[in-house]
Amino acid sequence: MEVTVQEISKAFGDTAAVHDLSLEIASGELLALLGPSGSGKTTLLRLIAGIEFADSGKVLFGGQDTSRLPIQERQIGFVFQNYALFRHMRVIDNIAFGLSVRKRARRPSKADIRARALELLELVQLSGLDQRFPHELSGGQRQRVALARALAIEPRVLLLDEPFGALDAQVRKELRAWLKELHRKTGHTTLFVTHDQQEALELADRVVVMNAGRIEQVGTPSEIYDTPATPFVFSFVGQANRIGLPVVNGQVTLPGGENVEMAGAGHGEAELFFRPHDVALSKTGESGLSGRVLTKKRSGLVSAVLVETSFGLVEAEFPSGEPLHAGQEIRLSVLRGALFSGGDSVRWVSER
Amino acid sequence: MALEASRRVATEAPTVRWAAIALMGAFLLLFLLMPLIGVFVEAFRRGVPAYLDAIRDPEAIAAIRLTVTVALISVPLNVVFGVAAAWAITKFDFPGKSLLTTLIDLPFSISPVIAGLVYVLLYGAGSLLGPWLRLHGIEVIFAVPGIVLATIFVTLPFVARELIPLMEAQGKTEEIAALSLGASGWQTFWKVTLPNIRWALLYGVLLCNARAMGEFGAVSVVSGHIRGQTNTTPLYVEILYNEYNFAAAFAVASILALLALVTLAAKTLLEWRYGHGLARRNGH
Numbered sequence: 001m002e003v004t005v006q007e008i009s010k011a012f013g014d015t016a017a018v019h020d021l022s023l024e025i026a027s028g029e030l031l032a033l034l035g036p037s038g039s040g041k042t043t044l045l046r047l048i049a050g051i052e053f054a055d056s057g058k059v060l061f062g063g064q065d066t067s068r069l070p071i072q073e074r075q076i077g078f079v080f081q082n083y084a085l086f087r088h089m090r091v092i093d094n095i096a097f098g099l100s101v102r103k104r105a106r107r108p109s110k111a112d113i114r115a116r117a118l119e120l121l122e123l124v125q126l127s128g129l130d131q132r133f134p135h136e137l138s139g140g141q142r143q144r145v146a147l148a149r150a151l152a153i154e155p156r157v158l159l160l161d162e163p164f165g166a167l168d169a170q171v172r173k174e175l176r177a178w179l180k181e182l183h184r185k186t187g188h189t190t191l192f193v194t195h196d197q198q199e200a201l202e203l204a205d206r207v208v209v210m211n212a213g214r215i216e217q218v219g220t221p222s223e224i225y226d227t228p229a230t231p232f233v234f235s236f237v238g239q240a241n242r243i244g245l246p247v248v249n250g251q252v253t254l255p256g257g258e259n260v261e262m263a264g265a266g267h268g269e270a271e272l273f274f275r276p277h278d279v280a281l282s283k284t285g286e287s288g289l290s291g292r293v294l295t296k297k298r299s300g301l302v303s304a305v306l307v308e309t310s311f312g313l314v315e316a317e318f319p320s321g322e323p324l325h326a327g328q329e330i331r332l333s334v335l336r337g338a339l340f341s342g343g344d345s346v347r348w349v350s351e352r
Numbered sequence: 353m354a355l356e357a358s359r360r361v362a363t364e365a366p367t368v369r370w371a372a373i374a375l376m377g378a379f380l381l382l383f384l385l386m387p388l389i390g391v392f393v394e395a396f397r398r399g400v401p402a403y404l405d406a407i408r409d410p411e412a413i414a415a416i417r418l419t420v421t422v423a424l425i426s427v428p429l430n431v432v433f434g435v436a437a438a439w440a441i442t443k444f445d446f447p448g449k450s451l452l453t454t455l456i457d458l459p460f461s462i463s464p465v466i467a468g469l470v471y472v473l474l475y476g477a478g479s480l481l482g483p484w485l486r487l488h489g490i491e492v493i494f495a496v497p498g499i500v501l502a503t504i505f506v507t508l509p510f511v512a513r514e515l516i517p518l519m520e521a522q523g524k525t526e527e528i529a530a531l532s533l534g535a536s537g538w539q540t541f542w543k544v545t546l547p548n549i550r551w552a553l554l555y556g557v558l559l560c561n562a563r564a565m566g567e568f569g570a571v572s573v574v575s576g577h578i579r580g581q582t583n584t585t586p587l588y589v590e591i592l593y594n595e596y597n598f599a600a601a602f603a604v605a606s607i608l609a610l611l612a613l614v615t616l617a618a619k620t621l622l623e624w625r626y627g628h629g630l631a632r633r634n635g636h
Contacts, residue, residue, distance in 0.1 A: 051528055071531045078532040084525035088547040098533035101543070146529075153533055 001062040001156040001189055002027045003048065008057030010043055017043040019213040020057070025157075025191065027062075030183050032204035033193045036236065040213040041193045042161055048191065049159050050074045061156050077150030077188070081162040083142040085134040091145050092117050092130035098153035120148040123182070140171040144178075151186070160192035164199065176203055197237050201225060209233050227347060231340045234273040243272045243311040247341055255311065256333050257287040260348055262341050274337030276304065276317040281330060288333040289314060293326050307332065391609045394602035406603035414580040415588035416607065418496070422584065423564040426503040430560050434511025435553065439545065441512075442519035443527065453516075459508045467505050468573025471498060494576030499584060502570035507560045514556030515549055522548055555622050562615040566608060 003025040010018045018040040025031050033041040046052040048059050050071035058067045066074050085094050093100075095117040099108055108116065121127055124144040134142055143163060150158060163179070164172040180203055183190055194200050200207045201221040209216045209224060209232070216236075217229040228234040235242065245252050247270045250263045254272065262270055282288040291309030298304075303320045306313060307330065316332055318324065339346045364372075396403055406412060440446070441453055459467065475481055475492035485492060492498045526548070530540040546553075568586040575582040577591065585608055592601035 049532065051532075071528070072534050072536065074532075075534070076532060078529065080525050080529065082525060084529040086526055086530070086544055086547075097530065097535070097543075101530075101533065101535040101539045149529075149533065 003062075003157050003189060003191075004058075004060040005044070005048065006058040006060065008044075008047060008054045008059065010040075010047055010052060010054050016213050018047065018054075021213070021215055022057075023208065023215065023218070025189060027189055028187045030180075030190045030203065030205045031192075032200035032207045033191060033210060034195070034197060034200040034207050034237070035210035036195060038212075039210040041195075041208075041210045043213075044210070045159050045161055045191060045193050048157070049076050049078050051078070075153060075156045077147075077153065077155030077158040079143070079146045079150050079158070079160045079163050081165040083134070083139075083146045083166075085142055085146055085149070087134050089133075090130065091121070091126070091132050091134070091137070094134070094145055095120050095148045095152050097149060116152065117148075120152055121145075123151070123185075124148045125178075138171075139167045140175055143167065143175065147179075147182070151188070155188065158188045158190040160190065162193055162195070164196075165194075172199070179203065201237070209237065211236070228273070228338065229345070231271060231273060234338065234340075239276050239315065240273050241276065241314050243274075243314070245270050245272055245311075245339070252339055252341075254334065254348075255287070255289045256350065258350070260339055260346055262339060262344055262346055268341060270339050270341035272334070272337055272339050274334045276315045277302075278336040279314075279316045279332045279334055281318070281322070282333045283331070288331045290329070290331045293324055293328045293330060295326060296324055388609060391602055391605050394598060395606040397602075398599045402599055403603045403606075406600035407607060409600070411580050411583070412588065412600075412604050415583045415585045415604070418499070418583065419565050419585040421496070422500050422503050423561055425500050426507060426564050427557060427561050429504055430507050430511050431553070431557060433508065434515060434556060434560075435546075435549075437512045438515035438519050438549075439541070441516055443524055443545075456509050456512050459506055464502075464506050464567065464569030465573055468502050468570035471502055471505070471570075471574050475501075493574055494578065494582060496582065498574035499571050499582060502574045503564050503567055506567050506570050507563045510560035510563060511553065511556035514552050514559065518549055518552045519545075551622060551625060555619065558615050558619055558622070562612060565611060 005021060005023040005025075008018055008021050009016065021040075021044065023044075033044060035041045043052060047054050050066070050069060050073075054067060058065055060066065061074070071078075086097065089097070092114070096113045099113045099116060102108075107113075118127075118130060121130055124147055126141060126144055126148070129137065129141065134145070137145065147160075147163075164175050167175065176199060192203070201224070204221060206218060207221055207224045208218050211232045217224060217233045219227075219229075224233065224237055228237060231242070234240045243255070245254070247262055247266065247268045250261060250266055252260045252262050252270050252272075254260060279289075289307070289309045289311065291307040291314065294306040294308050294313075296303050296305050298320050301320055302317045303322065303324070305316050305318060305324055307316060309332070314332065324330070334350065336349045337347075339348060395406075407416075437452065437456060441449060472493050473479055475485060475498065477486070477493070490497075492501065526544050527540050530544045531537075535543065566586060567584075568590070571584055572587055572590075575584065575587055577583055577587055579588075579591070583591065585604060589601050589605045589608070592598075592604065
């Protein structure tokens, strides 16, 4: 079911957690809310769930305004970072909970509830563990039970709050792949909150990057990584170098000598952002960023090189075969990047 | 070498260890065990028939019956209050929350005698409410209702104090999860909250009950010591003692002591179960 968030705001005391935020989520979409802690991503999720209520604005599920509905009536599946399984109930009773608390008229028979719970247990690949207690399961298994429990009520939208945050790296990776597969099979509209960009880029159909209660950018993982819309997105998602450059008469002269129009900026400061892998070595004599290699760290096929330039420290990545050593004087040319000045931005690709 | 060194760091010399244990043992013997044994020795000093006579005395039976009645009224009331207070304090934010938390501790910090006096001032003959109560034929002070009120006051913190730390540690996420699955607030309480706190609740009930049956100070002020009517077991023990009827005093006291021992045994049993549950929770 599609979910629409309209101009929603929520403050805790004097601090605005979510500020005048609007978002459209397509039916069946797998959407990531990505941001640092305190960016309002969890608050947004809780507003959609009905755990928090907005100060203003609306949340619509398929056109129905749910802003004033209590959490019980929103029919959402909510999964917590710490699983929040009912510790005194067996796995099967955890999963069956949502069906067994229904009003008599809408409640399936005991046998049907049990069959449905076992079916869900199979879906999350935990058949045979139905009689276990939560404390007898591993973290990854608990999170899968929590998901099965949420799916049991046939939620209109599935909301996951840092679902893999409490798990170790290996299990996280497995569960990511597994969640993607589950989403493909069941097709639930799914929102998940994460501060892990890898997780967001790998899993989601679209990523919402949030900062300070506002949306910085919404886009596919490639759009977010390749064409970051703001300085924040550029530095938050992936590695980025930042260089300050002067704007003169609406023009910025790049270290390579090229001139870029920034009509809106007039005079002032612009910031050039570029990725470490978007640089190349220039031959001496050519223009570019000149500097001295400080350190070189090899990781697999690429080496990360820290270069001290007149613009500050710049990180660059080269194939490990490149003969570079600390103390060496080199010249770098930036192949691709973006300039930001005030609200103005120019994306720029070197012609070479 | 390294192992020996670490062993030396971890423990004291045997002499120090034994001295500490002996000191503690002597202390417990002198202040806890010997008085307790003394109660039973004194109770049976004049033999079993005298003991049985003492506890079969109509006044003794009336006192024990009154004590049980008071406990049966005040403990359930404090369970309801304690659960409600702990639930409100740990699961909701509201103005005056810290004030409520402090108020719950008040009976711990006030002398029971003062608690009793306050009830006399409030409900006694010379009080503001006194004439109204007399007009409607309601007796509070020097009657059973006063004893119940004083007992409730004194035992008020036991259940809530036992539940608050546990419920705080458990947080609200299981409740939110239950609500998100469509459960009503009532269903959430019965199916999620209550099972999670059942051992702590039972433990609180035991402590509350032990205190309700043993309370002396507050009850002494409001009871009036009318034999066979408003004399609870602890008060009756004191009266017997003051009349130099030592054997009977200790016989009735032994009933109270026995009750304390049963409570202690039940508490230990619960701790064993509850500790197990706690370990589970930590593993969760």
